[in-house]
Amino acid sequence: MPYILDLQNVTLDYLVAFCLGILFSVTINAEAQAFVAQILGDVRSSDKTRFHFNAFRHLDILGTIAFFIAGFGWPRNVDVDTSKFKHPRLYSVIVQCSGPAANFILASIVSSFCLIVEQFSIDSRMFKIVLGVNLMMAVSNLLPFPPLALGKIPATIIPERYKRFKKTFFQVSPYLLATLLFLERSSQIGIVNYFLVPIFSPVFGFFTKSYTFG
Numbered sequence: 001m002p003y004i005l006d007l008q009n010v011t012l013d014y015l016v017a018f019c020l021g022i023l024f025s026v027t028i029n030a031e032a033q034a035f036v037a038q039i040l041g042d043v044r045s046s047d048k049t050r051f052h053f054n055a056f057r058h059l060d061i062l063g064t065i066a067f068f069i070a071g072f073g074w075p076r077n078v079d080v081d082t083s084k085f086k087h088p089r090l091y092s093v094i095v096q097c098s099g100p101a102a103n104f105i106l107a108s109i110v111s112s113f114c115l116i117v118e119q120f121s122i123d124s125r126m127f128k129i130v131l132g133v134n135l136m137m138a139v140s141n142l143l144p145f146p147p148l149a150l151g152k153i154p155a156t157i158i159p160e161r162y163k164r165f166k167k168t169f170f171q172v173s174p175y176l177l178a179t180l181l182f183l184e185r186s187s188q189i190g191i192v193n194y195f196l197v198p199i200f201s202p203v204f205g206f207f208t209k210s211y212t213f214g
Contacts, residue, residue: 004070004071004185013125013126014129016126017125017126017127017129017130018067018129018133020126020129020130021129021130021131021132021133021134022059022064022067022073022133023055023056023059024055024106024130024133024134025103025106025133025134025136025137025138026055026058026059026060026063026064026073026074026075026076026137027053027055027058027075028102028103028105028106028134029058029074029075029099029100029102029103029137029141030050030058030075030076030078030099031050031051031053031058031102032098032099032101032102033078033080033095033096033098033099034047034050034051034078034079034080035051035098036094036095036098037050037078037080037091037095040085040086040091040094040095041084041085041086041091042080042081042082042084042085043084049079050078050079057076058075058076059075059076060073060074060075060076060077060147060174062174062175062177062178063075063076063147063174065178066177066178066181067133069178069181069182069185070140070181070184070185070192071133071136072133072136072137072139072140072141072196073137073140074141074147074148074149074174075099077147078095080092080095082156088156089156089157092153092155092156093153093156096149096150096152096153097149097150099141099149100137100138100139100141100142100149100150101138103134103135103137103138103141104135104138106134107131107134107135107138107207108207110127110130110131110134111131111207111208113127114127114128114131128208131207131208132204132208135200135203135204135207136200138203139196139199139200139203139204140196140200142199143192143195143196143199145173145177145192146169146170146173146174146177147170147173147174147177148177151173152170155170180192
């Protein structure tokens with residue numbers, strides 16, 4: 001898998017670009033969810049807690065650690081009031097999917113920018129790393145594991161009588177996923193990658209077919 005950080009061989013420019021990729025990816029992911037939620041009806045008189053474009057306020061501790069362990073992670077939960085939605089279940093799914101969609105859009109923009117830069121024989125390696133991290137973020141959030149975007153969708157389907165179980169499960173799930181990623185990295189056994197690679201490889205190839213990554 002590309003863009004899984006090797007701390008033993010990492011260079012300063014690679015580390016900087018990797019961290020920038022994390023900040024860009026979590027910011028665009030979270031802000032997109034907030035923006036779509038507002039369009040769909042979750043309008044507030046003051047929305048500074050969601051719209052601030054301060055990347056550090058969007059960082060989730062476990063989600064950030066996961067980036068360094070597995071090459072992908074997740075942002076802090078976006079505050080969404082589903083009671084304001086006309087169709088709560090459908091709109092909740094749309095909001096969750098808007099984050100990865102925004103990452104795909106940003107990756108497409110960065111990919112085009114890389115292509116333009118390379119026409120002038122300018123090294124675009126830093127931008128390529130940002131592109132790679134964004135694609136990892138986008139594709140990984142399509143996996144059905146909470147707290148990833150697609151993994152949160154079952155919460156909209158579980159009946160309200162299981163509200164306590166649902167709350168507990170989604171509180172514990174980030175720790176379970178972070179532990180799983182750590183075990184996978186330390187044991188070299190592909191658990192999550194078994195599901196991720198078949199999705200990621202063709203998408204990565206499509207966005208980077210003009211480049212040589214490494």
